[in-house]
Amino acid sequence: MFKNILVPVDLTDVHQPALEIAARLAKANDGEVTVLHVVEVISEVWATEDREFYNRLERTARDHLARLGHVLEARAVPRREEVVFGHRAPEIVRYAGEIGADLIVLKSHRIDLQNPSAGWGTVSYKVGILAQCPVLLVK
Amino acid sequence: MDIRHILAPTDFSEYANRAVAAAIELAQAFGGKLTILHVVEPPSYLVDSHASSHHGPLLLKAMEEQAGQELARLLTQLPAAQVEITRRVMVGVPYQQILACASAEPVDLIVIATHGRTGLRHLVLGSVAERVVRLAPCPVLTIRPPAPQA
Numbered sequence: 001m002f003k004n005i006l007v008p009v010d011l012t013d014v015h016q017p018a019l020e021i022a023a024r025l026a027k028a029n030d031g032e033v034t035v036l037h038v039v040e041v042i043s044e045v046w047a048t049e050d051r052e053f054y055n056r057l058e059r060t061a062r063d064h065l066a067r068l069g070h071v072l073e074a075r076a077v078p079r080r081e082e083v084v085f086g087h088r089a090p091e092i093v094r095y096a097g098e099i100g101a102d103l104i105v106l107k108s109h110r111i112d113l114q115n116p117s118a119g120w121g122t123v124s125y126k127v128g129i130l131a132q133c134p135v136l137l138v139k
Numbered sequence: 140m141d142i143r144h145i146l147a148p149t150d151f152s153e154y155a156n157r158a159v160a161a162a163i164e165l166a167q168a169f170g171g172k173l174t175i176l177h178v179v180e181p182p183s184y185l186v187d188s189h190a191s192s193h194h195g196p197l198l199l200k201a202m203e204e205q206a207g208q209e210l211a212r213l214l215t216q217l218p219a220a221q222v223e224i225t226r227r228v229m230v231g232v233p234y235q236q237i238l239a240c241a242s243a244e245p246v247d248l249i250v251i252a253t254h255g256r257t258g259l260r261h262l263v264l265g266s267v268a269e270r271v272v273r274l275a276p277c278p279v280l281t282i283r284p285p286a287p288q289a
Contacts, residue, residue, distance in 0.1 A: 001164050028168040128272055128281060136280040
């Protein structure tokens with residue numbers, strides 16, 4: 001049922017469970033997985049100013065995505081790796097629409113039950129609310 | 140991570156039942172089992188009223204029985220699948236009972252629709268799905284209604 005799966009990641013190492021479940025779902029449906037990193041920009045003129053700075057971030061991100069891609073390669077799941085620039089939550093939602101993703105899988109934090117409102121501003125929460133396709137939050 | 144047990148809550152709305160159908164497909168793909176849950180929410184007049192001590196339990200019992208019949212009927216309307224399915228009816232506040240069920244079973248994944256009977260106005264804050272997404276101890280898959288055709 002899910003053939004075009006998007007897995008947004010940051011540059012940490014906490015995304016293994018999300019990648020594994022995406023790989024299994026893709027494998028079960030002869031689908032593919034796109035691993036996406038959004039380089040968060042700090043101004044609207046980022047493309048003209050500080051270009052070299054953002055180029056370095058992009059190279060770092062691509063190296064990281066290549067490493068993460070081995071999880072998918074090991075399961076023989078077709079994969080793509082993409083780096084885009086923007087603000088994370090809206091860019092993930094936009095990109096999912098652009099490629100026609102039928103599922104977004106992303107790592108989510110565990111909620112502190114003593115402070116359950118603390119997670120409202122997170123990227124995963126925003127994507128879960130705004131995305132137009134099913135969203136699987138892996139905790 | 141293994142997905143051996145999936146929980147699919149339904150309020151019997153069209154969207155919720157689509158999520159149940161998706162959960163069946165996933166359970167089949169992962170070789171897991173599925174629990175379909177409906178939570179009977181006691182009407183406020185039963186909770187608030189002092190005059191309902193006699194009729195309240197009878198009414199709730201009837202609501203539970205009707206929910207059980209609805210769950211059975213729902214399964215006959217969904218595509219047949221080689222999946223072990225358990226039907227459960229619980230009574231209480233829906234999101235609390237869903238979370239309690241998820242913890243007690245325990246389950247590896249909750250599949251839930253984002254637009255059930257509470258509709259769009261509760262999409263962002265306060266819906267059953269929103270609370271389940273935020274508080275669940277396990278992964279949660281939210282299923283949305285299809286986008287309107289342009």
